[in-house]
Amino acid sequence: MYQHHTETFENLPAEKRERVLRAAGEEFALRGYEAAKMSVIARGAAVSVGALYKYFENKQDLYLAVMHHSVADMEGLLTSLAHTDEDILVKAERIIREIQRFSRRDQLLIKLYQGATSQNDPALAAAMAEEIESVAARIYRSAIREAQAAGDIRPDLDADFISFTLHSFFMMLQFSYSCEYHTQRLKIYAGADILLHDDFVVEQLLKFFKAALR
Numbered sequence: 001m002y003q004h005h006t007e008t009f010e011n012l013p014a015e016k017r018e019r020v021l022r023a024a025g026e027e028f029a030l031r032g033y034e035a036a037k038m039s040v041i042a043r044g045a046a047v048s049v050g051a052l053y054k055y056f057e058n059k060q061d062l063y064l065a066v067m068h069h070s071v072a073d074m075e076g077l078l079t080s081l082a083h084t085d086e087d088i089l090v091k092a093e094r095i096i097r098e099i100q101r102f103s104r105r106d107q108l109l110i111k112l113y114q115g116a117t118s119q120n121d122p123a124l125a126a127a128m129a130e131e132i133e134s135v136a137a138r139i140y141r142s143a144i145r146e147a148q149a150a151g152d153i154r155p156d157l158d159a160d161f162i163s164f165t166l167h168s169f170f171m172m173l174q175f176s177y178s179c180e181y182h183t184q185r186l187k188i189y190a191g192a193d194i195l196l197h198d199d200f201v202v203e204q205l206l207k208f209f210k211a212a213l214r
Contacts, residue, residue: 004065009055020045020055025066029112033063033124060124067116067131070109078139088147092209095170096202103177110178117171136167153213162213169205 009017023044027036038059042049056062077098081091103110116128140163147153153162175182177195186194194201 004061004068005056006054012055016045016047020047020052021066021069024062025070025112026108028063028066029108029115032115033059036063038062060127063124064127064131066112067128070106070112071132075135075139078136081139081143088143088152088213089206089210091143092166093202093206096173096205097198099170099174100177100198100201103174107178110174114175114179114182133167137163140167147213157213166209173201173205 024041026044027041038049038052042052052062056065077095081094116132141159144153144159144162148155148159176186
């Protein structure tokens with residue numbers, strides 16, 4: 001995978017790297033990619049604008065670096081799940097509960113993710129999709145094919161398309177816990193207090209997945 005930062009950034013202390021990525025994530029999440037300003041990011045990170053351009057060749061590389069960093073936790077969870085022998089529904093429950101936890105802990109990063117899915121620049125949109133989705137796609141495909149081999153998922157289902165479908169469910173769930181429009185949409189369909197009932201959300205999704213996959 002393409003490395004979006006320079007060697008200079010790589011050699012910074014971990015605390016400073018985190019500070020730069022956090023400041024950039026907040027600015028991109030609040031303003032969107034086009035309106036975000038490198039000067040605001042520099043000020044929030046307590047570095048100069050010139051230093052930012054020593055760490056990243058341009059704003060797009062900084063944006064992609066932030067996105068890569070922001071999805072690292074979920075990527076780690078998915079990777080760990082891919083190497084277990086747990087039933088596919090057990091894996092799905094763990095992913096759903098992690099989404100609930102992560103979405104409440106760091107709503108700005110989920111908003112950043114949501115903004116990335118609506119990029120109008122075709123080249124940037126392609127780069128974002130590759131950055132965000134390629135690892136998840138590989139992990140989901142592997143988990144689904146293993147589940148089919150173990151008899152946990154019907155063999156007549158196409159692993160590639162089911163991977164896309166499951167990840168779409170999970171992506172929308174993230175947005176529903178974090179992004180105002182999607183939160184209101186969830187409440188309209190499922191009730192105003194739905195976000196207070198995590199176990200119910202888990203139960204209903206698992207019933208749906210079980211009916212669809214077995």
